[in-house]
Amino acid sequence: xxxxxxxxxxxxxxxxxIEQHGEGKWHRLPLLAGLNRCRKSCxxxxxxxxxxxxxxxxxxxxxxxxxxxxxxxxxxxWSSVAARLPGRTGNDVKNYWNCHLSKRLNAQQDHxxxxxxxxxxxxxxxxxxxxxxxQDEGSSTGPMPKLCNFNGNGQNNNQIFENNNSTxxxxxxxxxxxxxxxxxxxxxxxxxxxxxxxxxxxxxxWDDSIFADMDLWTD
DNA sequence: AAAGTCGTCAACCGCCGTGGA
DNA sequence: TTCCACGGCGGTTGACGACTT
Numbered sequence: 001x002x003x004x005x006x007x008x009x010x011x012x013x014x015x016x017x018i019e020q021h022g023e024g025k026w027h028r029l030p031l032l033a034g035l036n037r038c039r040k041s042c043x044x045x046x047x048x049x050x051x052x053x054x055x056x057x058x059x060x061x062x063x064x065x066x067x068x069x070x071x072x073x074x075x076x077x078w079s080s081v082a083a084r085l086p087g088r089t090g091n092d093v094k095n096y097w098n099c100h101l102s103k104r105l106n107a108q109q110d111h112x113x114x115x116x117x118x119x120x121x122x123x124x125x126x127x128x129x130x131x132x133x134x135q136d137e138g139s140s141t142g143p144m145p146k147l148c149n150f151n152g153n154g155q156n157n158n159q160i161f162e163n164n165n166s167t168x169x170x171x172x173x174x175x176x177x178x179x180x181x182x183x184x185x186x187x188x189x190x191x192x193x194x195x196x197x198x199x200x201x202x203x204x205x206w207d208d209s210i211f212a213d214m215d216l217w218t219d
Numbered sequence: 220a221a222a223g224t225c226g227t228c229a230a231c232c233g234c235c236g237t238g239g240a
Numbered sequence: 241t242t243c244c245a246c247g248g249c250g251g252t253t254g255a256c257g258a259c260t261t
Contacts, residue, residue: 003230003254027246043247044230079249094250095228 006045010035014042015050048091055087059096067093068101 017033023046026039035042048054059067063085070081078090078097085093 005229005255024247038231039246040232040248041230047248048229076250090249091229098251099227 003041006049010037011045011050014045018046018050044091048089051089053087054089059088063088064096064101067097071097071101 013033013035014029017029017035021029021032026043029035029039029042030037033042037045066085067081070084074080076094078094082088082090082093
C-alpha cells in the first residue's frame with residue numbers, strides 16, 4: 001500500500017469521534033480522536049472506507065457503463081462521477097478506471113485509429129455526444145456547456161442538434177461556431193472566465209444541466 | 220517450489236479554490 | 241489586497257496477493 005495501513009483500533013477511534021462530533025473540522029479531528037494521523041488521512045479514511053453505505057466489491061455492468069458515459073462527459077473528475085454512483089467513492093472509481101477501463105478503452109481506440117479515417121485526437125467518435133459551449137441568445141451568463149452529437153466526419157450532426165430543442169439549445173446558433181478544444185481546457189477556461197464569484201454553485205449548475213441533457217440523449 | 224511479473228487498491232502527496240482575518 | 245488555514249480533489253506510489261514462467 002502507499003502508506004501505513006490503518007489498524008482496527010484507529011478505525012474505531014475515528015468512527016467514534018465522527019459519531020460524536022460529526023463530519024468536517026478535519027483539522028481538529030486527529031487531536032479529538034487521539035489519532036497520530038494527519039487531517040487528510042483521517043478524512044480520506046472516513047470518506048473512502050468507513051463512511052456508512054459504502055459499496056464494496058466488483059462493479060456491476062450498469063455501473064461500468066455509467067462510468068464510461070460519465071467519464072466521456074466529465075473527464076477525470078472522479079468525485080463528480082462517483083456522486084452519480086451510489087455507494088462508490090471517487091477513489092474507487094479512479095482505481096477501477098486506471099486498472100480496467102483505461103486499458104480497455106485505449107485498446108479500442110487503437111483499433112479504431114488503425115481502421116478509421118483521420119480524426120483529431122480530441123474529436124469524438126461518430127454519434128458520441130460531446131460537450132460544446134453555447135452562448136444562448138439574450139443570456140448574460142456566458143457560454144453554457146451543452147451536449148452535441150457528431151457525424152462520422154467529425155462534423156456536427158445538425159439534424160440531431162436541431163431536433164434537440166428541448167435541451168434549450170438555440171437552433172439559430174450554428175454549432176460549428178462552438179469551441180471544440182479538449183474538454184479539460186474548456187472547463188478550466190470556463191471557470192477562469194467566471195466573474196460572479198460563485199464558482200462552486202455554478203459548477204454544479206452546469207453539471208446538472210449536462211446530466212439533464214444526457215438523460216434526454218439516452219432516453 | 221521458487222522467482223519474476225502483473226494487477227489491485229489503500230494511502231499519501233501536492234496543488235487549487237475558498238473564506239476569514 | 242494579501243496572507244494563511246482549511247477542505248477537497250486528482251495523480252501517484254508501493255505493498256501485497258495472484259498469476260505465470
